[in-house]
Amino acid sequence: MIYAIIIGCEIAFWVLIAAGLAARYLLRRPRLGAVLLLLTPVVDLVLLAAAAIDLRGGGRADFAHTLAAIYLGFSVAYGHRMVKWADVRFAHRFAGGPAPVRLSGSAYTLKCWKDVPFTLLAVGIAAGLLWLLTAIAPDPAQVTALGDTYRILGIILGIDVVWAISYTVWPKKAPAEAVQRA
Template sequence: MLITVIAGCEIGFWVVLAAGLAARYPLRMRRTGAVLLLCVPLLDLVLLAATAADLRNGATAGVGHGLAAAYLGYSVAFGHSMVRWADERFAHRFAGGPPPRGRPEHGWARTRYEWREFGKAAVATAVACALLLAMIGLVGDAGRTEALHGWLGRLGVVLAIWSLWPITHTIWPSKPKGAADDARPE
């Protein structure tokens, strides 16, 4: 049941986001678009309430509860940048806005970008772990929350793997193709 709520919230995120951006740009209803975009975080509250209610009603924590915490953590950390990403593309396509920014391709700008994204992932992991610990405390029964303890480790592994990108970009910053060829002795 909780997996269905998670899927519904993810679908709802994209539907509400598309509706808000459509109202904002093609339909030129800026206030309506702004209100719809402000409703995007309400879907996270729906998921949080559904997860808490399920646990308070005696459910044994499972994959769905851990996934809900991870989803909420990543939604909190990356939600704003995802909305901004979509907004830039809609503004360019429907309102004559500037071309969307892409991620930097080379050098220290790319390294800073990778560290910034890793920072968001660290925030997401912290929020998800805090929610998992809150669920464990809410239930108060180690037998019913055993599965949630495993999610703490999984989230740590994901963050450790994610750290490889900024670390490698720090040690070996990428260079434009022409710059690498110019640096070779002949």
Template sequence: MNLIVIGILACEIGFWVMLGLGLAARYLLRLRTLSTVLLLGVPVLDVLLLSFIAWDLLANGATADFAHGLGALYLGFTVAFGHQIIARVDASFAHRFAGGSAPVKPPKEGLANLRYEWQQWLKMLLCAAIATAVLGGIILLVGDASRTAELDGWIGRVWLITAVWFVGWPVWATARYALSPPRSNASER
């Protein structure tokens, strides 16, 4: 198995382990400081993955492959969506183990859904920008187009995903909202 794929899997497993331990420390053991330290350790995994990808290409002299590009996209995703994922899991954990209120589900219709879909797409836009910056930075650092051609391809893939997301969710939600009959419901605001 590719070492970068192993690194990505290790970071994903590490993310959920650190998150689980952090929330268990907070809600089950009531150790808030330990919980904070564990949860602050989650972004360290992103730095480790970025370092591992850079090491593989720069120090190890590897030729970039699919996994290197996937690693850059993974980094962008965790930076853009990580806080939201942690907040949702935290709310669920608090509800189940600490008597917290039920987690709020994303809105399914109306203006609230429209706002939600645009906010999610803006996070995807941030993800794409981060992934592109990481890919571009690695391409510049390696300085050998024959070893980084796969990364060039990944820049196009990232923006294709972003464009599909744009049309499939916020644009679709906007059209659906525009074509729906107006309501005078106060929850629409």
């Protein structure tokens, strides 16, 4: 059940973003677009409520609850950046906006390092949600599986730091066509 809600929330998240950007650029209704984009956090609340209700009602914690917490953490931490990412591409494709910039070299390395605090925030939010889900469960035995998730969160953060370090040591090269133009 929780898996279906997670999938539904992910679909709803992107549908709201697409509808918001379509309203903003295709329909020339920026206020409607803003309202639709501002509704994306409601999707996160629906998922959080579903996970909490499931556990509070006696459901046994499993990987779906772990996935829900991780999804929520990353959605909250990276949600605004994902909307901006989509906005730039939508504006370029449908409204004559500038092309998205493809980063390389030190600019890409800097972006990787700027992602680390967002990943730390996402991991922190997910850990807090796991704690909350554990606290509201009527029987501590039904949420023991959530305890293993903290290690997964540490691995996720570690991967992001290693990613940033790797691009510090080996910077991303510019695309071949960009080098030829220069």
